[in-house]
Amino acid sequence: MIAHAVDAPLHAAGHPATPPQERNVVPLFAEQDGAAGPDPRGPEEAADWPGAIRLVRDVGARVRRARDLAHDLTKQSQGLIQRSITDAEAAEQRARVAEAAAQSAMRRAAKAEKAARLAEERARSAEEQMRAARAGEAEARLWLGRLYACLRDEFDALTTE
Known part of the structure; x- marks a missing residue:
């Protein structure tokens, strides 16, 4: 405050001029700068109580607006x-559903793969049985051909005698 008073321009009465931001300042405690006595300020610098109250109200209004x-x-x-929590929970639920669907699809794919392997094994077994049956049929035809040839020879021998 003292530095401001020294640097501040003087009024016509010889007292330092108060800057505009300090005009509404009301001293609550007397400043003690070594000299005891009455308030050194002149009548033009008397406390502006209505201005101070207005300033307090303005500050209060600003504080309320800020609050x-x-x-x-x-x-x-x-x-x-x-909303973020709700969205995250919904995304987690969708991820769980997608994971369950993927696991179900993997189980179905594994089941289908197993069924395909079993069908392939049955087809191979059927092919082997068919080959064995054809081989048996060929052998039976061969024996039938020989039997027929023997019977014909015997019958021809009986008829020629």
């Missing part, structure tokens, strides 16, 4: 957080 803004921002933030 209301902080409250609104907190509500918005909480809403965003809740």
Whole structure:
């Protein structure tokens, strides 16, 4: 304060001029700078109580607006957080459903693969049985041909005698 008083321009009465931001300042405690006595300020620098009250009201209004803004921002933030949590839970649920569907598809694919292997084994077995049956049929035809030839020879021998 003293540095301001020394550097401040003087009024016509010879007192230092107070800057505009300090005009509404009301001293609550007497400054003690070594000299005891009455207030060194002149009548033009007397305390502006209505201005100080107005300043306090303005500051109070600003604080209330800042509090209301902080409250609104907190509500918005909480809403965003809740929506984010809800979205994350929904995404997790979709991921669980997708994972279950993928596992089910893998089980069905494994089952289909096993069924294909079994069908292939049955086809191979059927082919082997068919080959064995054809071989048996060929052998039976061969024996039938020989039997027929023997019987014909015997019958021809009986008829020629």
